[in-house]
Amino acid sequence: xxxxxxxxxxxxxxxxxxxxxxxxxxxxxxxxxxxxxxxxxxxxxxxxxxxxxxxxxxxxxxxxxxxxxxxxxxxxxxxxxxxxxxxxxxxxxxxxxxxxxxxxxxxxxxxxxxxxxxxxxxxxxxxxxxxxxxxxxxxxxxxxxxxxxxx
Numbered sequence: 001x002x003x004x005x006x007x008x009x010x011x012x013x014x015x016x017x018x019x020x021x022x023x024x025x026x027x028x029x030x031x032x033x034x035x036x037x038x039x040x041x042x043x044x045x046x047x048x049x050x051x052x053x054x055x056x057x058x059x060x061x062x063x064x065x066x067x068x069x070x071x072x073x074x075x076x077x078x079x080x081x082x083x084x085x086x087x088x089x090x091x092x093x094x095x096x097x098x099x100x101x102x103x104x105x106x107x108x109x110x111x112x113x114x115x116x117x118x119x120x121x122x123x124x125x126x127x128x129x130x131x132x133x134x135x136x137x138x139x140x141x142x143x144x145x146x147x148x149x150x151x
Contacts, residue, residue, distance in 0.1 A: 038074045040064075043141040044149045045134075047081035054086055054093045057151045058100055070104050076141065080110035080134025084117050087128050094125050101127035110134030 042064060046057050061075050077100065079087050086093045087109050101107050107128040114120075114130070121130070131137040142148050 037069075037071045039072045040068050041074045041141075041144070041146040042149055043076045043078055043138060043146040044151065045138055046077065046079050046083040046086070046151070047134075048083050049086050051086075051092060053151065054083075054096070058093075058096045060149065060151055061100055061105055062103070065103060065105075074106075074146075075104070076106040076108060076146070078108045078110070078131070078134050078138055078141075079128075080113045084109060084113040084119060087125050088119065088123050089125050091125070097125050098127045101125075108134070108137060110137075 044057055044061055046053065057077070061077065064075065065073055077097075085091060087097065087107070088094070091097075097107060107125070109124055109128045109130045111130050111132050113134060114124070124130075138148065
């Protein structure tokens, strides 16, 4: 069983931290590890391909970062089901997804949904990581104390 790039990055960050190596806030955010300043944690879920829904979700994330402070909010966007096509590199949402990732948002694609829609990693937005199951990942995040936001 292979591990996703985001899982490997998180394991590497944990190993570096255990060795006493400091991790910068952007690197930590990209791996799903909270920065030293993170006070809030939120996971945003999208399972449909409606561009209006995507604009709403991405706008909500940006607004939350503006209000709470991007350095104080660990935000993750989990995409599964019919929404997975909106994470393709050539999707109409690609520029906004990349912008969110550059602003520190973790973007996670469901590998089950990718398989179900015959999408390969090469077709996906390079800013997106992946998780084996989007729904199981949402359950884990809620168990870890993340606020669950479904727009």
